[in-house]
Amino acid sequence: MSGVTPRSGSTRAGAGAVAGAPGVVPSHWPVAGTVGPVAPAPGPASAPAARRPAADRHDVVVVGSGIVGLGAALAAVDRGLSVLVVDRSAAIGGSTVRNFGHLCLTPQSGEARRHAVTARELWLRLARDAGFWVSQRGTLVAARHADELALLDELAAARTARVLGDRPEIEPLDEAALAALAPVAPGTTLGGALLPYDLQVDPREAADAIRRHLESRGVRFLTRTSVGSVASGRVETSRGPIEAGTVVVATNHDLDQLLPDLAERSALERCGLDMLRVRADLARPLVAPLLTGWSLIRYSAFAGTTAADAVRARLHAERPDLAALDLNQMYTQLPDGTVIVGDSHQKGAAIAPFQSERAATAFLDEFRVLFGAEPVVTERWQGVYASGRDEFVVDEVEPGVLVTVVATGIGMTTGLGLAEHVVGAHLDGGRDAALGGSSAGPSSSTATSTATTSRAAAPSGRDLPLLTGSTAS
DSSP: OOBSOOOTTOBOTTTTSOTTOTTSOOTTSOOTTOSSOOOOOOOSOOOOOOSSOOOSEEEEEEEOOSHHHHHHHHHHHHTTOOEEEEOSSSSOOSTTTSSOOEEOOTTOOHHHHHHHHHHHHHHHHHHHHHTOOEEOSOEEEEEOSHHHHHHHHHHHHHOOSOSSSSSOSOEEEEHHHHHHHSOOOTTSOSEEEEETTOEEEOHHHHHHHHHHHHHHTTOEEEOSOOEEEEETTEEEETTEEEEEEEEEEOOGGGHHHHOHHHHHHTTOEEEEEEEEEEEOOOSSOOOSOEEOHHHHTTSHHHHTSTTHHHHHHHHHHHOHHHHHTTOOOEEEEOTTSOEEEEOOOEEESSOOSOOOHHHHHHHHHHHHHHHOSOOEEEEEEEEEEEEOSSSEEEEEEETTEEEEEEOSSOHHHHHHHHHIIIIIHHHTTOOOGGGGTSOSSOOGGGOOOOOOOOOBOOOSSSBOOBOOOOOOO
């Protein structure tokens, strides 16, 4: 495989994977039909939790086993504490597995960016330790109009600080360069950008691997167990009370079931979305998650640019049908070659389980136009996640009872960092800035620079270099 010429000092070994990670196939081992290295098949599923009362006391009890709950358990076990995770479900099946597997660091700003930068390092560490596939090939953005190119150039000019490594966070691409990296149909794009520090995982594989890894470190999971109330030092469950030094509530949209007053104060509701998984005979593999103009008006760093208003107005005027779906037109390809396609958004106190074909038809029509290929649907599903007035609901409702909820669709991107910052700081005897209602880090989307950007010439191939040497802050 060949690819974008690395900048001085970068390395291509293990592109798209954690190089040298134990239990992870190096990327130079070719695997037919994949877009990256594939970790060994996971071991047997964890045995169901024993039907016995919980131990008398745990240092930390986490309510919810989604990505934020897993992150809270990781923060606690990293500090040598005893941890119990309680969940009403038998398996991880919520928004943590019903997503693109796209860890989109660069499109975030403010508090979300702070959490995402830390989460990136935790994802890379967990991929090594738990042995699941992770791609470090970044994110591609396909621009189909001049105003979308202008938006990308504006953010690229603002993101000049090399806080993650020796490459820019946004590398503009001309039409030929983008076409060499994404199997877009000829004439459909004007160019775009590469966001080299973003990551991708297979969410279904990763969630289960993280759970098994935590169990191997002594974290206990008590499943098929509902929680009725939480208080300082105590969790009331359907299996009886559990004593805890610290309680972490990581229930996502179900916060309104456990702490309804807090959910109402936070304007928390549910966001339902439609997603598909397809097979298609693409011209070449999609080597990284692909965003479009519809994505540029969703994520905060993009949407915060001055160019975003023009992009939004044009898209809504040209395609009111897609705007009515609250579309985020994006794609990720998994190691088996299938492509995740989506997604639409609808919000309310409750989300009807009935999915109209309107969204699916629109997704497939847009797929055909962008890629010039015929998709065959292999799976359909509905995702549901928390949506609130702010991106995060973070509170200490009683002494030692921490609420950590991602209240928008960036849980995979930020959840591990949120847990480390809020729960980790508490266990260390401190208090994270998120609990005080202030951001601990500046928003890079508001930074200014006089730097100019130019669209890169076409690379010599399709593979992207491994990114190394990044640091969390």
